[in-house]
Amino acid sequence: MPNLRQHLTDTLLILAIVLAFTALLLAIVGASPIEAFGHLFKGSFGSWSKFSRVLNVWIPLTLCSLGLLYAFRSGLWNIGVEGQMVLGAIGAAGVLRWGVDSGNPLLMLTLALLAGMLLAALWALLAGWLKTRGGVHEIFAGLGLNFVSMGIILWLIFGPWKRPGIASMSGTEPFPAALWFPTLEGWRVSPFALALTVLAIIITARVLNHSRFGLNLKAVGHNPRAVSLYGLSPQFYLLIGIIISGALAGLAGGLQVSGIYHRLIPAISSGYGYLGLLVVMLANFRLLPIPFIALFFAALNVGSIQLPMMMQLDSSLSGVIQGACVLSALLVFGLRKLKRGRNP
């Protein structure tokens, strides 16, 4: 198992760099690194209620990261994941608004998630088409579409979907409790949403690593010109890759609306799309580490709220740690590549 050992040393190396860097930073501002790390840890794993908050972040973050993995496999940088999540949230909110009086909440919630996935997939397809038909690089298309999606959600919240008499940054009127994504008594995280996410992980593992489709997707990503010699359409796989990517981001957006905020708010994506990009990069574009890295990032996000409360430190430290992780990972991966190049 030399492979596993290498991964482990890489991970430890990355963590050591990040810890040293963050500790130095904290020492410079005159705060105790031990205390800060202690608060981060206790604030995320210190109790079941806190851990369930972590899981509430883990769910959308993992879904976005899984989606990104499909796009990366087909060779695409789906920066538009953020906007796709927003569109997913809009789709779900639209269905829930429409179904407020339907008397069948379970059906409505299912429809809401499906509508969110569909709308987000179409939004992703738009970026894919711009790439395959218009020759627009997907990074620019994605960024552009992210801005447009922000425009749409703000327009809806301040316009047609505003609260009676009041347009507010706090979003649309909350849905009645019957239309909240179901959870169990006393639970702060929905076990059903958790199960959905675990299911998505398992399916992704099957599809990407053990199916012909996954193999073809990978082939397209590696060498789009060569695959056409084998009768595969690179464009088809590219579009399918980004559509799945969008659908998973849309599911994340739909769950944010139905399970977390119970309404549509401008910041509904909470930046999880962009954070997902970091997760996937840190995972070196492999599936297995994604759930764990996502859990680590989610814990940082939730735990960091302790810093301003207990130490009067800015909570953006969690962002610094996340960024430092990715940078040192790129460094470690890069060094590894260099070394391999020298001693083949």
Add this chain to the structure above:
Amino acid sequence: MRSRVRALLVSAAAALLCLFAPAAVISAEEVTFGMLLVGPHNDHGWSQAHYEGGRYVEEKVAGSKMIYIDKVNPADRPGLTIPMVVDDLVDKGATLIIGNSDDMKDGIREAAAQHPEIKFIHISGDDVLTGKAPANLSNLMGRMEYGKMMAGFVAGLTTNSGKVAYLGPLINEETRRLAVSSYLGARHAWTQVRGKPADQFRFKVSWIGFWFNIPGVTADPTQVARNFLDTGHDVVLSGIDTTEALIVADQRRKEGADVYALPYDFIGSCNSAPEACLGVPYFNWGPDYARIVRGLANGEWKQSWTWTNPNWADINDIDHSAIGFVPGAALSEENKAHLQAFIDDLGSGKLNLFSGPLNYQDGTPYLQAGEKASDKQIWYLKQLLEGMEGASK
């Protein structure tokens, strides 16, 4: 669980203390309260006023302790939800939670339902009036309408061009009634004190979209304030939580323009540019907070929707007045005297600016001649008034 065990221990210890302590000093229970601030705790505005109110409680009510968390809004802290922060504050021992923004309405209500044993105060809300509040949730607000009337009055006294501007946040019932109060004060000064014709007076409201600047989402308040001054307005009243209007007016004064501004919310807001500042209507949350915390320490809680008056004997009495108005360095002595007379008349009830005839902006009647507005008619103001420029919805 742990907090319950701790509560049990604390109450056991308290019981023991009561047994052994002399009867006179039966110590009340110590109260830890959590404060959710929508903006930074040092914003020189709305959030700082609440923060200082919390510090006042710590000073005045023995054994009380505040845990605060600021910038509680989804733009500054993506992914954060109110119920999540409340869970954490309760873990830390808080038995009272104060949420200081209208924006937190839904989250506070959800958290209050999840924690029936914890008491909640939602500032500026009306869940108690609408019947949506669970029994452990109260609403509190100061009657800033009076503060805004004073601010408007001073603006109306000072303006040379007869054009006063109001830098508004988002549009809701609260912000409409505050803009309208400012307008009524300004118009009163212009027509009644200065005796000038009403048709030479302009009052313009522009809304930026939120309580403070969120780049890319709201209009930039600095830009909006500059626009006001570029279009002939010479006094800007701020209705937002931060001090951009005052800063812009100060810059223009340094370039030679004769313009002024009035910030909002926080007693110390004038300090950043005293020469451009005509005064500031501010909230003084300390006395109300201390009253509530003291009550809780004695085991008293009653759900209420409270709209606290200023202390008319001295509106700047820090221990008793919920709102106040500090005249700025830029306000002339003569106008200061006018202001004092105005305040006295408001306090004695001789003057009531919410008296008919008043029309809504679209011309429909708000108050008939001789009619005085009830609390609810003021609280739930449906539109701006006739004579004001700017969006009502």
